[in-house]
Amino acid sequence: MKKILLPALGLAFLLGTTTEACAQANLVHGIVAGINLARMAANKKNAPTAASTTAMATYRGQAFPMQRTPADQLPKKGAEQVTEVETQLDRFHTALLADSTSALCTPEQRTAIQTALVGLARAQSRWDLQPYQQEATFYLAEDARRQKAAPTK
Structure with a gap:
């Protein structure tokens, strides 16, 4: 989980320097969606068959x-x-x-x-x-x- 959060937080911090709010919001939503997909894949991988x-x-x-x-x-x-x-x-x-x-x-x-x-x-x-x-x-x-x-x- 830490491996996913650190890059996401770093990207979110870098986005703070962007001036266009719309682009920033879209990027944040993309990051959140990516984190959720990574979580789902990890849960699926660890789930019993x-x-x-x-x-x-x-x-x-x-x-x-x-x-x-x-x-x-x-x-x-x-x-x-x-x-x-x-x-x-x-x-x-x-x-x-x-x-x-x-x-x-x-x-x-x-x-x-x-x-x-x-x-x-x-x-x-x-x-x-x-x-x-x-x-x-x-x-x-x-x-x-x-x-x-x-x-x-």
Whole structure:
């Protein structure tokens, strides 16, 4: 980050001697855009490649992502948390396919998936959690729909 900021600040300082405000503003915007592009490239370069294991699944016409990471591609840091999240999601998926009317999860399982996602976010801050979150959200929404549709006793 320092490597990017120092040249940018130097250029901004030099721009202070320019008399044309419009040209100066355009140059500053160009520098800021360049810094943002450099940041995005650095983040992309350092991001895990687990997204390549994401597949789209469908249920009742609704599509949702299912990200699973092969054991040989698990990150060294956070492997246990990734496995825990994926195990929880597999339980939901199995319940989803087993019966189209009964509940997918218990309150304890809801808590367990939320805890697992938080644990993964803490262990792997650069890991793309969006597919996991979308899949969990799909299952929890389907569970809520089923519970609402279930006859009251």
